[in-house]
Structure formats: C-alpha cells, structure tokens
Amino acid sequence: MLDLIDDRCAYGLYSSFMACFVYTIFGSCKDSPVGPTAIAAILTRENLHGLGPEFAVLMCFLCGCVVMLMGILQLGFLIDFISGPVSVGFTSAAAIIIATTQIKDLLGLSFPGSKFLDVWEQLFEHISETRLWDTLLGFACMAILLLLRKAKDIPVGPADTNKRTTLQKVLGQMLWLISTGRNILVVVVCAVMAYTFKLHDVEPFLLTGYVKPGLPPFQPPPFTATVGNTTYSFLDMTSSLGSALFVVPLLAILENVALAKVFYDSLLCLHFLVLSNAADGRAIDATQEMLAIGACNILSSFVSSMPVSGALSRGAVNHASGVATTFGGIYTGILVILSLYLFTPYFAYIPKASLAAVIVAAVVFMVEFHVVKPMWRTKSELNCHFGSVFRSYMSIKIFCLLHLPTELDLIPAIATFLSCLFIRLELGIVIGIGINILFLLYASARPSVHVEKVTSGSICSYQFTLSESHIFQSSSGCEYLLITPDRSLVFPSVEYVRNLVTKAGMKEGSSCTPVVIDSRHIQGADFTAAKGIKSLIEDFVKRNQPILFYNLKPSVVEVFQGVQPKEFKHCHNEAELNELLKEYAKKLSQRNSIQINEINGRQL
Structure with missing residues (x-):
C-alpha cells in the first residue's frame, strides 16, 4: 500500500506511527489501529496530480481540521447520508482502481498514469515490454498469499478447543500466526531472494529502491510548495486539492465507524453512536471518535504524513490478537519507529512485484460482489403517481397510488461504482449520495x-x-x-x-x-x-x-x-x-x- 501515493515509500511509514500514539490518548475503540489505508491513499494520489508529497501532508492537516470541526459541531449525522449501497459501490470501485494501478508492477512495466482507463490503455500499449521474472514472482506471491489466507481455517483437532491437546493448540496458533503475518512473510522472503541475486550481480526483478532512513523532522505542514519552477501559495494548494478536502474526512469517519460496528454491537443515532462493548459495556461516543481522528491527522501532518483513519483489516488483526485497550497502538508505533531506524536500508531490496501482489491480494476482497444478490432481493416500493387509480373491494372503494417494485438500492450502488471507476472517486461518492437524496426527496414529495x-x-x-x-x-x-x-x-x-x-x-x-x-x-x-x-x-x-x-x-x-x-x-x-x-x-x-x-x- 505504501507506494499508492508516491514512489517514495517513506511517506507511508511516516503516516504509521504518530496517529498510533495520539489515538491511544484520545480514541475509544480498542480495535481501531489508525494509520494509512488503501482508500485514503488512492484518494490522495488522485488529487495530488503529480504535484509532490507536500500536498499530501497539507491534505492530512486540513482533513484533520475538517474532521475536528465536524466533531465540535456534532455533524456526525452527515455520515448517515452515505448509505450502504453507496458505500459498497465506492469501496468496490476503489478496490478495482487500486488493483489496476498495481498491474504494471506485477508485470514489471513502467509507464505514467493512475486513472482506471489510462492504466489499461497504457498496459495494452506496453504489454510487449512485460518482464518475465517480475510476472512470475508477482503471480506466485499472489497465489501464496491467497493460500496462506486460508491457513488459519485449517482445522487442527476437535472443534471444541477445550478438547485439543497442547500440540494441537500450538499448531493452531502457528497456523493463525502464519496466516495473519502472511504479508510480511512473503515480502521478507522476496527481499532475501532479491538480495541474494544482488550479491551475484543478477537483478531479475524491479526493486523498490532507496528509502530514506530515520524519522522525519517534526515541523508544521507546508503551507507553500515549489514544484519545478512553479511556487504554490496556500490558496493554490488548497484549490488544487479540491473536493478531496471534504470527501476524505467523511470517508475517514466512515471507515472508523464501520470498523467499530464490525467488532461491537452497535446503534447508530443522528448525533451519538452508542457501541456496546460485549466485554466491559463501555460506550463509544461518535463525537469523541471524530475529535480523535481529527487530532491524529493534525499531529501526523507534523511528521510528513498522508491522511489516516482506522483500517478494517488491521482492526481484525487487533481483535483476533485479543487487544484489550487502545494502548495496543503504542506497540505499533514503536515497531514502526524501529523499522524506520533499523530496517529502511533493506527496504531497497523489496521487489515491486511482491509489494503489488500484497496490495492486490488485500484489496481483491474489498470488491463486494456478494451484496448484489441481497440488494436485488430487497425490493423497495417506489411510489410513482401515474394518475388516480381506483380499486373497488365489494362496497368499500379505496384510492391508492401505483406501487412500482424496483431494485432501488442497486441504482445508487451501480451509479456510484461506475462514476468512481470512470470519472473520479470523490465525484462518484457525491453522485451516489445525490441519487439517494433524490430518492428521499421524492418520498417526501410524494x-x-x-x-x-x-x-x-x-x-x-x-x-x-x-x-x-x-x-x-x-x-x-x-x-x-x-x-x-x-x-x-x-x-x-x-x-x-x-x-x-x-x-x-x-x-x-x-x-x-x-x-x-x-x-x-x-x-x-x-x-x-x-x-x-x-x-x-x-x-x-x-x-x-x-x-x-x-x-x-x-x-x-x-x-x-x-x-x-x-x-x-x-x-x-x-x-x-x-x-x-x-x-x-x-x-x-x-x-x-x-x-x-x-x-x-x-x-x-
């Protein structure tokens, strides 16, 4: 995921430690590991327009300010206007776009372009330049990752864990650990393999390259930037970021709320999100969560971070690992800092194909085809008035409207999906929300x-x-x-x-x-x-x-x-x-x- 924003992977690491410490203090969801996410990364990349990481850092700061302001004004009810079908369409489109941008690294190709159609056009133009070893490594890594993903589901002994022997319990834990840590396992093996080839002056794979070691300087986010011979003022930078300054904060809150709803029994209200913790009965305040996410982004921007939010995949690891408090983020932050200090020289040997395989294998499960059938079955009634329709039942006459059964939920889902895929992600989600609001207005007017x-x-x-x-x-x-x-x-x-x-x-x-x-x-x-x-x-x-x-x-x-x-x-x-x-x-x-x-x- 780190190369979704820029070729300089250090910025992905810079985004991974400060938010962990901040959320430990201000956050209330123990399973929410705040950091860079694939969706935030692709949205950031789409709105940078190749202008450089300074714009991503400023976006992080401004998104934090927007989220915090929403928390102070208690505007969490705005999330209610992002319906399930719109969220499904957006997430699925984003997953496909993310996977598409990684195809060139899977095949060992190098060409500009990050748009869905542009990437496929460039791919067919450069298909003859495909590198065999990168392709073999990339698809082999994907196959291994998908197989290891199922390793934790391999039954070891009786279904009742109390009846398992010590050896069976150890094997079960080992399978779970291998399955959970499959990404790092594959990347380390590929890096060792590439390093071994490098010692023999053989370079069959395209490598990630130099990553700047050490921590970034603690400084305010850049309010001016120079790209080439052009100097951008603060207003120029904000105008170039456009609608992303409002869409990214909304999605950051949405991701965190979705994560909390997965791991807790939840009730989403207009201004207050009550999430009942099955373990200790605590309640999570949506306003507090928004303030926490806002603080995470604002302070992370001082260490050259991109926008951050809670990630569902990392949250699942936290939950399965038995994390009991938000203090678990301290360990994550310390490990990232140690990686920046000790392991960055070795990141240069990671093959791009292996990183691309990790990203594709992760986002492929974000494409939610499985919800299409339930949405098709869930028919809504659109009250369409085609004139006065009278029905006679014996001596009682009833005046009614004509009810036209349609699969309405599919309309915003498909519209959001296609708009995100072929136009822009932030415009796609706005279009989906707009269609849902039109349905609400029609229901109110009729x-x-x-x-x-x-x-x-x-x-x-x-x-x-x-x-x-x-x-x-x-x-x-x-x-x-x-x-x-x-x-x-x-x-x-x-x-x-x-x-x-x-x-x-x-x-x-x-x-x-x-x-x-x-x-x-x-x-x-x-x-x-x-x-x-x-x-x-x-x-x-x-x-x-x-x-x-x-x-x-x-x-x-x-x-x-x-x-x-x-x-x-x-x-x-x-x-x-x-x-x-x-x-x-x-x-x-x-x-x-x-x-x-x-x-x-x-x-x-």
Missing part, C-alpha cells in the same frame, strides 16, 4: 394517501337523495370519505396531497360526501403546508362540500391556524366527529329540502 368510504358509528337521522348519488345512509350511520396521509405535510408534498384530496372528494365523494382527513401521521407542518390547506378548505367551501380534520396534533393546529383559514374544523375524538357530521348532515338536508321545494314549485 406521500402515500389512503382513501376509503366509511360509515360513522352513530346513526344519522337525516336522509335525503339527490339526482344520482346519496350522501348519508340512515340504516348504518353517516357516510363520509376518510383520507389518511402517511406522513407529515411539508412544502414539497402539500400541492400533491391537495390535488389528491380534491380529486378524491370530487370523484369518489361526488363533490358532496363529507371528507375527513385523518391526521394521525402528520407530526409536523410548515407555512407552505398551512397555505395549501387553507386553499384546500376554500375549494371545498366553494362547492359546499364539508371537510374535517381528525386527530390533528396541537402543534399542527397552531401552524394551520396561523394563516387564519375560514371554516377550519378539527376534532379530537370520534364523538366530536360524529357531532360535526350530524351538524353537516342537518344543514345539507335543509338546503336540499329547499332545493326540492323550489323544483316542485317550478314544475307546478
């Missing part, structure tokens, strides 16, 4: 409305008949049209609901049956909704059709009354509803009697 004719419990004594339709049935009670919206009324949906209620009242209610709007699901309303309801009441008043509101919350009544609608009638219980229906029936009966008398008088 609520489901249930309409049916019902009869009140009390018998209405008023009975009349118009030319074609009757309004009240004295044999069973007062008949009215019950309309039930399934959510709150806000400005995107008020016109839609108003049109549905008007059409239902005119068509199903024959413009005379009383309409009762059951408001039990309306938890809130705004000024636009109140104006729409006022216009709706006026429409009903013009055609002398009663309209009542039932089960309105006091806060919603206050909002509606704020626009001073005339003839606004609302009731809180069934008794009040029946009384109002009786009153309307009496008035309508008297009016119809007058109309009938006038008609009879004209006929005479």
Whole structure:
C-alpha cells in the first residue's frame, strides 16, 4: 500500500506511527489501529496530480481540521447520508482502481498514469515490454498469499478447543500466526531472494529502491510548495486539492465507524453512536471518535504524513490478537519507529512485484460482489403517481397510488461504482449520495394517501337523495370519505396531497360526501403546508362540500391556524366527529329540502 501515493515509500511509514500514539490518548475503540489505508491513499494520489508529497501532508492537516470541526459541531449525522449501497459501490470501485494501478508492477512495466482507463490503455500499449521474472514472482506471491489466507481455517483437532491437546493448540496458533503475518512473510522472503541475486550481480526483478532512513523532522505542514519552477501559495494548494478536502474526512469517519460496528454491537443515532462493548459495556461516543481522528491527522501532518483513519483489516488483526485497550497502538508505533531506524536500508531490496501482489491480494476482497444478490432481493416500493387509480373491494372503494417494485438500492450502488471507476472517486461518492437524496426527496414529495368510504358509528337521522348519488345512509350511520396521509405535510408534498384530496372528494365523494382527513401521521407542518390547506378548505367551501380534520396534533393546529383559514374544523375524538357530521348532515338536508321545494314549485 505504501507506494499508492508516491514512489517514495517513506511517506507511508511516516503516516504509521504518530496517529498510533495520539489515538491511544484520545480514541475509544480498542480495535481501531489508525494509520494509512488503501482508500485514503488512492484518494490522495488522485488529487495530488503529480504535484509532490507536500500536498499530501497539507491534505492530512486540513482533513484533520475538517474532521475536528465536524466533531465540535456534532455533524456526525452527515455520515448517515452515505448509505450502504453507496458505500459498497465506492469501496468496490476503489478496490478495482487500486488493483489496476498495481498491474504494471506485477508485470514489471513502467509507464505514467493512475486513472482506471489510462492504466489499461497504457498496459495494452506496453504489454510487449512485460518482464518475465517480475510476472512470475508477482503471480506466485499472489497465489501464496491467497493460500496462506486460508491457513488459519485449517482445522487442527476437535472443534471444541477445550478438547485439543497442547500440540494441537500450538499448531493452531502457528497456523493463525502464519496466516495473519502472511504479508510480511512473503515480502521478507522476496527481499532475501532479491538480495541474494544482488550479491551475484543478477537483478531479475524491479526493486523498490532507496528509502530514506530515520524519522522525519517534526515541523508544521507546508503551507507553500515549489514544484519545478512553479511556487504554490496556500490558496493554490488548497484549490488544487479540491473536493478531496471534504470527501476524505467523511470517508475517514466512515471507515472508523464501520470498523467499530464490525467488532461491537452497535446503534447508530443522528448525533451519538452508542457501541456496546460485549466485554466491559463501555460506550463509544461518535463525537469523541471524530475529535480523535481529527487530532491524529493534525499531529501526523507534523511528521510528513498522508491522511489516516482506522483500517478494517488491521482492526481484525487487533481483535483476533485479543487487544484489550487502545494502548495496543503504542506497540505499533514503536515497531514502526524501529523499522524506520533499523530496517529502511533493506527496504531497497523489496521487489515491486511482491509489494503489488500484497496490495492486490488485500484489496481483491474489498470488491463486494456478494451484496448484489441481497440488494436485488430487497425490493423497495417506489411510489410513482401515474394518475388516480381506483380499486373497488365489494362496497368499500379505496384510492391508492401505483406501487412500482424496483431494485432501488442497486441504482445508487451501480451509479456510484461506475462514476468512481470512470470519472473520479470523490465525484462518484457525491453522485451516489445525490441519487439517494433524490430518492428521499421524492418520498417526501410524494406521500402515500389512503382513501376509503366509511360509515360513522352513530346513526344519522337525516336522509335525503339527490339526482344520482346519496350522501348519508340512515340504516348504518353517516357516510363520509376518510383520507389518511402517511406522513407529515411539508412544502414539497402539500400541492400533491391537495390535488389528491380534491380529486378524491370530487370523484369518489361526488363533490358532496363529507371528507375527513385523518391526521394521525402528520407530526409536523410548515407555512407552505398551512397555505395549501387553507386553499384546500376554500375549494371545498366553494362547492359546499364539508371537510374535517381528525386527530390533528396541537402543534399542527397552531401552524394551520396561523394563516387564519375560514371554516377550519378539527376534532379530537370520534364523538366530536360524529357531532360535526350530524351538524353537516342537518344543514345539507335543509338546503336540499329547499332545493326540492323550489323544483316542485317550478314544475307546478
């Protein structure tokens, strides 16, 4: 992973120790080893535009500031807008891009380009330059890594560990250790092999090359940089980094939250993430985690680090190793410092093909093809309105919307995946989030409305008949049209609901049956909704059709009354509803009697 940013691998090592110490103090998730990750590395590389590591260090500092500011302002709820399908599409695309950028090292090729399409184009142009020994070493390392990955699953003795002998337990632990440390094992063996060839003046492999030994100087991140003959000011540097300054921090938080959710029973709330530790019942505050990740990035930038966050693969090793506290990061940081002091001269002998094989073998499992089938099976209902659809069930008529079953979760997943793959990673995740927000807005603007004719419990004594339709049935009670919206009324949906209620009242209610709007699901309303309801009441008043509101919350009544609608009638219980229906029936009966008398008088 270290060469995902720049050919100078030291910057990957510089990113691996300071965050360990900082997170030990400020962090709260014991299994979160904060450091460089493949996704952060590829995002950083895409936004450097070949300008040099100074820009990566500044990005680390600014990302830390953004994450810390989000923690202070408690903006963790923004992570909720990155849905599972968007995360899957982004992660899978990033894994494929990372693997693609390593193909040239697997084949021993050297050409510029880090974009998905550019790499494949260059690959076909330079395929004739493939180096045989690098290719054999690279694919052999990948095969060995994939085999060793399964070594820990080899059963040694009975399934019940208490029944295993001492030898079986030791063998099981050895297999687990070999499987867990397979990456370092393969890299060390390949480096020894390359060093042996070097002693005999044979160089069959492309090597990593010189890595600067020692610790980096502790200094503020660069706020100006000179690349070639061009000097970049702070504003020039930040503008060149672009949207990555906001996308990388979001993904850093997302990775850390995802890691915590894997190893703890979790409940993600809007402003507070409660993660129940099965061992000691501690709780992890999402705000504290954001402050910790922010501090890790800010302080790491003082030692020439790239952006860092929690890594799921390293977290799995920590969890399986039985790490009990965040103090485990101290050991990781010390080991990295010792490596910088003692082993950097030997890094020069690591074949590039072996490093590429390690990266490819790690990221190939980040491509989440296995979730496509569950997403296909999980069908969502998109409430698409194609007009008024009426269905008749015996004597009860129900007005409903047309429900179109579609695999909606696949749409943002595929859009994110393709956008990340063929455009840019940060733009791809923004596009995926945008599509999800459009779905949320559509659901808000197009609520489901249930309409049916019902009869009140009390018998209405008023009975009349118009030319074609009757309004009240004295044999069973007062008949009215019950309309039930399934959510709150806000400005995107008020016109839609108003049109549905008007059409239902005119068509199903024959413009005379009383309409009762059951408001039990309306938890809130705004000024636009109140104006729409006022216009709706006026429409009903013009055609002398009663309209009542039932089960309105006091806060919603206050909002509606704020626009001073005339003839606004609302009731809180069934008794009040029946009384109002009786009153309307009496008035309508008297009016119809007058109309009938006038008609009879004209006929005479």
